[in-house]
Amino acid sequence: MPARGAESPLSVLDAHSGAVSELYDGAASSYEHYRALWLRLAGASAEEAMLADVSAVIRPGARVLDAGAGTGALAREILTFEPSATVTLLDLSAEMLSHAEDVPGERVLASVMDLPFDDESFDVVVSSWVLETVSDPRRAVREYLRVLAPEGHVFYTFCSQPQGFFSRAGSLWLRTAVKYGFAGEFLKPDRTPWHDCERSHRWRFHGGLTSEVALRKCCEVGDGLLPVPEPSTVSKDTP
Numbered sequence: 001m002p003a004r005g006a007e008s009p010l011s012v013l014d015a016h017s018g019a020v021s022e023l024y025d026g027a028a029s030s031y032e033h034y035r036a037l038w039l040r041l042a043g044a045s046a047e048e049a050m051l052a053d054v055s056a057v058i059r060p061g062a063r064v065l066d067a068g069a070g071t072g073a074l075a076r077e078i079l080t081f082e083p084s085a086t087v088t089l090l091d092l093s094a095e096m097l098s099h100a101e102d103v104p105g106e107r108v109l110a111s112v113m114d115l116p117f118d119d120e121s122f123d124v125v126v127s128s129w130v131l132e133t134v135s136d137p138r139r140a141v142r143e144y145l146r147v148l149a150p151e152g153h154v155f156y157t158f159c160s161q162p163q164g165f166f167s168r169a170g171s172l173w174l175r176t177a178v179k180y181g182f183a184g185e186f187l188k189p190d191r192t193p194w195h196d197c198e199r200s201h202r203w204r205f206h207g208g209l210t211s212e213v214a215l216r217k218c219c220e221v222g223d224g225l226l227p228v229p230e231p232s233t234v235s236k237d238t239p
């Protein structure tokens, strides 16, 4: 099935998004290999936490948006534990989406920062390793919350720039590889989408290098700097 929006000229996107979609179009055929490597190096714990969260709340027939779906790895996984879900895969890169053709569901070529959906269209919104690649991660998460149904759930994973000198130095090679290979800038506190309440959580892994966040419809993502120490953040690192 062709992606909805496939005719839209990428020139309507900002320069950053245009460069990112071009980069991922070029990387699409080898992406799954690097994804597996990324999970082994750093990403697995946060992604497993997200999938566990999704499996705990997803209902039969749930409307799921995979925002920045790439080659559909997450959607594929979700359909294994809830095959009756209706999945929409959205991405900027037509090439990445073309590698998700085995995933049943609609494919939409669009930006996470300007979702082409009505308010309250989805029961679950998931987004893994996407916010590092967009020019305004907070705007993207506000869009996730806008399209979320009143009792719905948003889950996302992302990488953060470590705060300590030694952690920063130790992760430099990884951050450099992700930046130049996959347009990913590990998020600094002034770009991190956050909200703190008893219905949300942020779990951190690898000393804060990766995180998994759960939000509900009532959550709000403001422009304020992420407080230090971070509110209600649970470190899931093994001692």
Ligand SMILES: C[S@@+](CC[C@H](N)C(=O)[O-])C[C@H]1O[C@@H](n2cnc3c(N)ncnc32)[C@H](O)[C@@H]1O
Binding pocket: 017, 020, 021, 024, 035, 067, 068, 069, 070, 071, 072, 073, 074, 090, 091, 092, 093, 096, 110, 111, 112, 113, 127, 128, 129, 130, 133, 134, 182
């Ligand atoms: C690191 S990949 C992650 C893909 C997938 N979520 C996964 O877990 O494998 C980042 C994806 O985000 C997409 N992307 C980047 N910026 C985007 C934007 N503004 N809107 C939609 N997709 C975007 C890229 O095309 C790419 O497919």
